Amino acid sequence: MPSISKQSLQELRKLEQQLRDAQTRQEAMAAGVKLLNSDQPVRLDGQPLQVGDQQRLSSVFQLQVGDGEVLEIAPGGGQALEDLEHTVQNAKEQLTTRLSALQVASVAAADALLEQRTALEQQLAGLGAAPADLGELTRQNDALQQRLADLDAELQELEATARPWQANSPLRRRHASRRRLP
Known part of the structure; x- marks a missing residue:
């Protein structure tokens, strides 16, 4: 171009x-x-x-x-x-x-090329900002993983004090299926 x-x-x-x-x-x-x-x-x-x-x-x-x-x-x-x-x-x-x-070939063609170039530069600038956004998403994911680990530890403490017949409760099964985030 x-x-x-x-x-x-x-x-x-x-x-x-x-x-x-x-x-x-x-x-x-x-x-x-x-x-x-x-x-x-x-x-x-x-x-x-x-x-x-x-x-x-x-x-x-x-x-x-x-x-x-x-x-x-x-x-x-x-x-x-x-x-x-x-x-x-x-x-x-x-x-x-x-x-x-x-x-x-003409001033109109130059004008169209400048518009295309500006649009591409804006797209590139947006792509350059993506790693910062990705970094933020990674930090959020880490925080959520830590929160999940804390909740798992809390659940294990609660289970240790619960009676054995409650170990198979629906609440426990539902929580176990949601433990891991993708």
């Missing part, structure tokens, strides 16, 4: 959150392009764009209308978007590297 600690899980969650934040900013800066109507062919980065087609682009792209018009569009201000793309890529790489180092 991979060694996942609370600290490493928190680190994974932080990296995952940084990636999500960067992707959200990237998506917010993306430009939406939808061709509503055109009497000329329209191409988006060289690919034909049909009426009703909709694209969401987060990098610089070219829009060609007919044979003569070409527009270059930089969503989110150009350089800021490029920086953000670099940030997203960097965050992905950091998260992937950390997941790989911990030998897990």
Whole structure:
């Protein structure tokens, strides 16, 4: 089982959150392009764009209308978007590297492993406490054995003073059958 600690899980969650934040900013800066109507062919980065087609682009792209018009569009201000793309890529790489180092496929898998590890550690701690409980049971058993020996001695004294015809009484037979504890 991979060694996942609370600290490493928190680190994974932080990296995952940084990636999500960067992707959200990237998506917010993306430009939406939808061709509503055109009497000329329209191409988006060289690919034909049909009426009703909709694209969401987060990098610089070219829009060609007919044979003569070409527009270059930089969503989110150009350089800021490029920086953000670099940030997203960097965050992905950091998260992937950390997941790989911990030998897990995802943050959710790491979370599940930590839960399993914690449960197993609690079970082990419970097993470690068992000898103390066993020791207590042994002390109780010894005390009960001593009490039984004392009662046997007392019974023998009583029997010595009793008449011989009472030696086979039901009380004596019942006590004799219960003398030994397992």
